[in-house]
Every structure is written in structure tokens, then in C-alpha cells.
Amino acid sequence: MTLDQFLSIVPQSIVNGLMLGGTLSLVALGFSIVWGILNIINLAHGAFVMLSAYFAYFMFTGFGIDPFLSIAPAMLIFFVFGYVIQRYIINNVIRAPLLVTFLLTFGLEIIFVNVALNRFGGDYRSITTAYSGIGFFIGDVRVPYIKLAALLISLLIAGALHLFLSRTRTGNAIRAVGMDIDAAKLCGVKIGQTYAITYGIGAALAAAAGVLIGMSFTITPDMGGAFNLRSFVIVVLGGLGSVPGAVLGGLIFGMVDVFAGVLVPGLKDAIAFAMLVLVLIVRPQGILGKAFYK
Amino acid sequence: MSATEQPAQVPAAKPSTVLARPIASRRNLIVRGIVALALVLLLVFPFLDFVSGALIRTVTVVVMAAALAQAWNLIGGYTGYPAFGNVAFFGAGGYATAILMAKMKVDFLPAVLAGGIVAALYATLLGFPVLRLKGHYFSIATLGIAEATREVVANWDTLTGGGSGITLPISPLRPQQFNQFMYFAMLAVFVGSVVLTYFITRSKLGYGMVAIREDEDAAKSLGINTTQFKVAAFALSALITGLVGGVYAYWNSSLIPEDAFNLDYTLRAILITIIGGPGSLFGPALGAIAFEFLRNFLWDRFPGLQFTFLGVMMVLTIIFMPKGVMEFLTGRRRFTPRDLLQYVRDHRVS
Numbered sequence: 087m088t089l090d091q092f093l094s095i096v097p098q099s100i101v102n103g104l105m106l107g108g109t110l111s112l113v114a115l116g117f118s119i120v121w122g123i124l125n126i127i128n129l130a131h132g133a134f135v136m137l138s139a140y141f142a143y144f145m146f147t148g149f150g151i152d153p154f155l156s157i158a159p160a161m162l163i164f165f166v167f168g169y170v171i172q173r174y175i176i177n178n179v180i181r182a183p184l185l186v187t188f189l190l191t192f193g194l195e196i197i198f199v200n201v202a203l204n205r206f207g208g209d210y211r212s213i214t215t216a217y218s219g220i221g222f223f224i225g226d227v228r229v230p231y232i233k234l235a236a237l238l239i240s241l242l243i244a245g246a247l248h249l250f251l252s253r254t255r256t257g258n259a260i261r262a263v264g265m266d267i268d269a270a271k272l273c274g275v276k277i278g279q280t281y282a283i284t285y286g287i288g289a290a291l292a293a294a295a296g297v298l299i300g301m302s303f304t305i306t307p308d309m310g311g312a313f314n315l316r317s318f319v320i321v322v323l324g325g326l327g328s329v330p331g332a333v334l335g336g337l338i339f340g341m342v343d344v345f346a347g348v349l350v351p352g353l354k355d356a357i358a359f360a361m362l363v364l365v366l367i368v369r370p371q372g373i374l375g376k377a378f379y380k
Numbered sequence: 381m382s383a384t385e386q387p388a389q390v391p392a393a394k395p396s397t398v399l400a401r402p403i404a405s406r407r408n409l410i411v412r413g414i415v416a417l418a419l420v421l422l423l424v425f426p427f428l429d430f431v432s433g434a435l436i437r438t439v440t441v442v443v444m445a446a447a448l449a450q451a452w453n454l455i456g457g458y459t460g461y462p463a464f465g466n467v468a469f470f471g472a473g474g475y476a477t478a479i480l481m482a483k484m485k486v487d488f489l490p491a492v493l494a495g496g497i498v499a500a501l502y503a504t505l506l507g508f509p510v511l512r513l514k515g516h517y518f519s520i521a522t523l524g525i526a527e528a529t530r531e532v533v534a535n536w537d538t539l540t541g542g543g544s545g546i547t548l549p550i551s552p553l554r555p556q557q558f559n560q561f562m563y564f565a566m567l568a569v570f571v572g573s574v575v576l577t578y579f580i581t582r583s584k585l586g587y588g589m590v591a592i593r594e595d596e597d598a599a600k601s602l603g604i605n606t607t608q609f610k611v612a613a614f615a616l617s618a619l620i621t622g623l624v625g626g627v628y629a630y631w632n633s634s635l636i637p638e639d640a641f642n643l644d645y646t647l648r649a650i651l652i653t654i655i656g657g658p659g660s661l662f663g664p665a666l667g668a669i670a671f672e673f674l675r676n677f678l679w680d681r682f683p684g685l686q687f688t689f690l691g692v693m694m695v696l697t698i699i700f701m702p703k704g705v706m707e708f709l710t711g712r713r714r715f716t717p718r719d720l721l722q723y724v725r726d727h728r729v730s
Contacts, residue, residue: 087544114571121516127519127520143399151711175695175699177728177729177730178699178724178727178728178730179698179699179702179723179724179727179728180727180728181726181728181729182723182727184462184515184516184519185456185519186698186702186727188462188516188519189650189651189694189698190694190695190698190699192647192694193691193692193693193695193698194691194695195691196687196688196690196691196694197688197691197692197695200685200686200687200688200691201688203687204494204684204685204688277443277729277730278728278729278730281729315520315524315527316524318520319524326540352531352533352534352535353531353532354531355524355527355528355530355531356527356528356531356532356640358524359521359524359525359527359528359530362520362521363509363510363521363524366517366521367509376548
């Protein structure tokens with residue numbers, strides 16, 4: 087690729103990167119809150135994204151419900167789902183060494199993915215609405231409506247989460263548990279329940295992202311796994327325990343991902359990994375530092 | 381490991397339940413008897429008349445799983461670093477063997493040994509930055525290494541054959557001889573890994589590894605060069621994994637990146653070690669037998685759902701017996717509902 091060719095695609099790549107990054111930051115946000123508060127690397131997170139994409143798909147093909155209208159019900163359903171999983175499964179071993187919870191969520195992921203494979207088959211599916219593939223132009227740069235909406239919705243949900251954590255009683259309880267579990271307990275916070283709510287929120291955020299991802303990407307049972315590693319890198323990039331950090335990390339990651347796809351196709355994961363190691367060595371507290379949901 | 385100038389009396393402060401366990405001499409005798417019997421059985425059974433090639437191959441799969449688990453046990457079980465990228469060394473060893481045999485016409489044995497060494501060197505190189513990380517960061521970083529290695533191998537067309545893979549020379553042996561040959565090659569790696577682990581657990585390195593697992597800062601303050609010890613454990617784990625990868629490559633007679641770097645191998649090694657008992661000498665072997673038996677059993681009865689059962693098995697093992705069956709066999713835990721729930725009682729929040 088010559089320099090001129092490269093320069094000609096820079097504006098479009100920046101826009102693509104921003105729009106991809108918005109959705110990725112929504113995925114990472116759920117991953118981040120579970121990791122930050124519960125100290126669990128939730129490897130089932132990608133599976134929630136996948137299941138929610140299927141939910142939107144079946145709502146659309148079965149009942150003709152617009153995917154954007156599926157976001158709220160999906161979030162509600164996955165909140166309950168996540169709550170139950172945390173309350174009745176993960177809470178049982180949450181104080182065990184890291185490997186235990188790590189493997190537990192890995193096991194859950196394997197179950198979800200393979201049940202999905204068994205029920206839905208391995209076919210490639212996609213949600214094609216009347217407005218799929220339509221967009222507008224700013225100069226030479228094409229902006230698809232769906233992806234722009236996905237970016238805006240992601241930012242909106244991130245903002246709502248930030249307000250929820252800082253302004254509501256439950257949000258404060260969640261942050262308190264993340265900061266000092268014993269002090270929170272002394273103040274009367276119910277730990278098990280707060281953990282379950284936090285995990286439920288993580289699952290709900292994954293569900294919202296899953297609907298948005300289902301609208302612009304192919305839906306398969308194994309689509310979720312890639313989001314775990316990416317979420318991890320984004321959270322490390324932005325700094326653990328920070329909503330703005332996750333959003334910023336997501337946008338940066340989206341940008342790098344798009345440019346890496348243009349310049350060195352096929353090495354996306356290697357680039358993501360290199361980025362991870364670089365950040366861990368140079369700035370282990372992340373770009374925005376350790377704010378910890380303050 | 382000339383890590384320290386002090387005499388080798390490393391972690392007397394925190395005696396490991398695994399290493400410094402006094403064993404009753406009668407139980408010791410029984411264990412030796414069982415091991416000897418198993419070894420004789422493993423050595424003679426492929427030559428019995430009624431044993432089919434399929435059975436030999438099945439047992440080879442079990443032995444391979446046990447060797448991979450034994451390798452993971454060194455870094456994950458004894459040293460306590462939950463590595464999730466061991467398949468990178470499986471693939472590295474496999475590809476090194478494949479390239480040597482296919483492109484440079486090297487014989488099987490030197491090619492496999494070179495594969496193991498390549499994997500160990502790769503682990504040493506990666507170990508210095510990656511083993512500085514702890515906990516989640518270490519796990520995900522190793523997971524990332526495996527993915528990144530797969531991508532590089534899949535894109536390096538001139539050396540590795542890229543996505544379409546690489547084909548190894550076909551063995552001149554007759555099928556049954558080939559089955560026996562591959563079986564013994566795999567068995568040699570496995571027995572080697574057990575012997576290696578045995579000597580490590582009785583060496584300064586082994587005590588240092590356990591000390592790092594129990595309390596890394598304390599180990600450091602006792603004068604253990606933790607970085608060197610961790611890298612040594614990681615490299616030895618990679619050495620065994622790479623040797624298994626090399627033998628597998630020749631056995632399979634071709635390698636593609638999707639198979640050679642399939643996360644499934646890492647996952648199985650971890651699960652088998654957990655089922656057997658992490659940080660124990662014979663745990664991985666027992667775990668491999670139990671796991672592969674269950675897997676074959678489920679495969680026959682519930683085709684299509686076997687991976688779901690794998691997940692269920694993982695969840696149940698993790699919740700009820702995260703220290704594996706070894707605890708029950710050595711009599712430190714009894715197989716009662718009360719004992720099974722003990723771990724949950726100790727670690728739950730409500």
C-alpha cells in the first residue's frame with residue numbers, strides 16, 4: 087500500500103474505528119464492572135453477548151420486532167439471568183483463589199456456547215432490517231445509520247451507568263463493596279446480593295452490546311469468545327474500575343483494531359496482545375489511572 | 381539454578397502439604413506396587429494379540445493428555461501460576477518438528493527433541509516479561525500469547541504453510557507397528573515428565589516453586605530468585621508440552637494452526653490436573669484416565685452435547701473438589717456430602 091492510498095482511507099478508518107470502539111466499550115464496561123467489584127475475570131461475558139444477539143435475531147425474525155426495541159427487554163432478561171448465576175453458582179466459591187472463579191466462568195461459557203450450538207446450529211445468521219446498509223456521507227466518508235446509532239446508544243448507556251453508580255443507593259453500595267468489603271458489610275450492605283446485582287448489570291450491559299453487535303455483524307455460537315480477550319485489553323488500557331476509562335479504552339482499541347485490519351490483516355489478535363503487554367509494562371494502572379468507580 | 385549463595389534449605393518456614401507429607405511406609409509400598417504394575421501393563425499391552433489399533437490409539441490419547449497435564453502441573457500446580465497459553469508451546473514444538481521433518485528431512489527423534497527445545501526457549505523468552513504479571517493478568521497474557529502465536533503461524537506462509545497447514549513425511553512402518561511406535565513415543569514423554577517432576581519436587585527448584593505458590597513475597601525474602609525459578613518452571617513445562625506437540629505432529633502426519641493452537645488442549649490439561657489434584661505427582665495421570673474415560677463415555681451416549689458436559693464437569697469439579705481426587709485417595713478428605721460442601725462453606729458469600 088502506498089502512502090497516498092493509505093492517507094485516502096484514514097478519515098473513513100477513523101470513523102469506522104470510533105463506531106466499532108463505541109460498541110466494544112459497551113462490552114468492556116460490563117466486563118470491567120464485574121472484574122473491578124467482584125474480582126472475577128468473567129469469561130462467560132462473551133457468551134452473554136452471543137446469546138443476546140440470538141435473542142434480537144429471533145425477536146426480529148419471529149415477531150418482526152425491531153432490534154433497537156429489543157435492547158431494553160434483552161437487558162432486563164440478562165440482568166435476571168446474571169443475577170441468578172451469580173447468586174446461586176458463583177457466590178459459592180467467590181472467595182476461592184483466582185484460578186477457581188476463572189475456570190468456573192470458563193466452564194459456564196463452554197456450556198452456553200455449546201447449548202447455543204446445539205439449539206441454533208452453527209449457521210451464520212444476520213439481522214437485515216429495512217435500514218441495514220443505509221448511511222449518509224460526510225465528504226467521502228460513509229457513516230452507516232446503524233453503527234452511528236450503536237455508538238450513540240453505547241455512550242448513552244455508559245453515561246447512565248456512571249450516574250447510576252454515583253447517584254443511587256444501590257450504585258453506592260456496589261462501589262463500597264468494591265472499595266472495602268468489610269467496611270461495606272459493617273455499614274449493612276448485603277454482600278451476596280450486591281455481588282449478584284453487579285454481575286446482573288454486567289450481563290445486562292453485555293446484552294445491550296449483543297443486540298447492537300448482532301445488527302452489524304454475523305451471528306454464530308462462537309462469536310462471543312473474541313470479546314473476552316478484547317474486553318480485557320480495553321479494561322487494562324483504560325484502567326480497571328472506571329467508566330470513562332472503559333469508554334476511552336474502547337475507542338482507542340476500536341481505532342487500533344481498524345487500522346491494524348487495514349495495514350496488517352490477519353494479525354489483529356497479535357496486535358491486541360502486543361498492546362496489552364505494552365500497557366502492562368509501561369503504564370499498568372491504565373491510561374486514566376485507578377479511579378475505581380469514584 | 382545457582383540463584384542463591386545460601387545452602388539449600390529454602391522454605392522450611394511454610395512446609396508444603398504436598399511435598400513434606402510424611403507417608404506411611406505401608407501406603408508407600410502399595411503406591412509403589414500399583415505404579416510398578418501399571419508400568420508393566422503399559423509396556424506389554426500393545427503387543428497382546430487381542431489389542432486392536434483403535435485401542436492403542438485411544439490409550440495414546442490418554443497418555444498424551446496425561447503428559448500435557450503433567451506439564452501444566454509444573455507451572456500451574458506446583459508454582460501456582462495459572463497459565464492459559466500452554467497450547468502455544470504445544471504448537472511451537474509441533475511446528476518445529478514438522479518443519480524440520482518436512483523441509484529439512486531430519487529424523488523423527490532429533491526433530492522431536494528440537495521441538496521441545498524450541499518450545500522451552502520460546503517460553504524462556506516470553507517468561508521474563510510475562511511472569512512478572514500475577515493472577516488474572518498472567519492468565520490473560522498467556523491466553524493472548526497462544527492466540528497471537530496462532531495468528532503469526534497462520535500468516536507465515538513460507539515457513540509454516542499458513543492456514544492450509546504442513547504435511548509431515550509418512551512413516552514407512554506398517555499401521556500396527558506405527559500405532560505401537562507412536563504409543564511408545566508418547567509414553568516415553570509422559571514417563572519422562574513424571575520422572576522429571578519427581579526429581580524437581582525433591583530439588584531446590586521444586587521447594588522454591590512451592591514456596592512461590594504459597595507466598596511469593598516470603599519466598600523472595602528467603603533468598604529465592606523468584607524470577608529465575610518461575611522462568612525455569614515455565615520453560616520445563618513448555619519443554620514437555622513441546623515434546624508432546626512434536627510427537628503429536630508426526631502421529632497426526634499434518635498440522636494446521638487451528639488444531640495445533642486449539643485452546644482445547646490447554647483447557648483439557650488444566651481440567652485434568654484439577655480433577656486429579658494440582659501439585660501432586662500422580663494426580664495428572666489419574667485425572668487423565670478419569671477425564672478421558674468420561675469423555676469417551678459421554679461422546680458415545682450424547683453426541684453433540686459432549687462439550688456441554690465438559691463445561692458442566694468443569695463447573696462441578698471447581699465447586700466441589702478444586703483439589704482433585706488425590707485428596708480423597710490419600711485420605712485427607714472423605715467422600716461425604718459434608719466434606720464435599722466444605723470448600724463451598726469456606727469460600728461463599730451470602
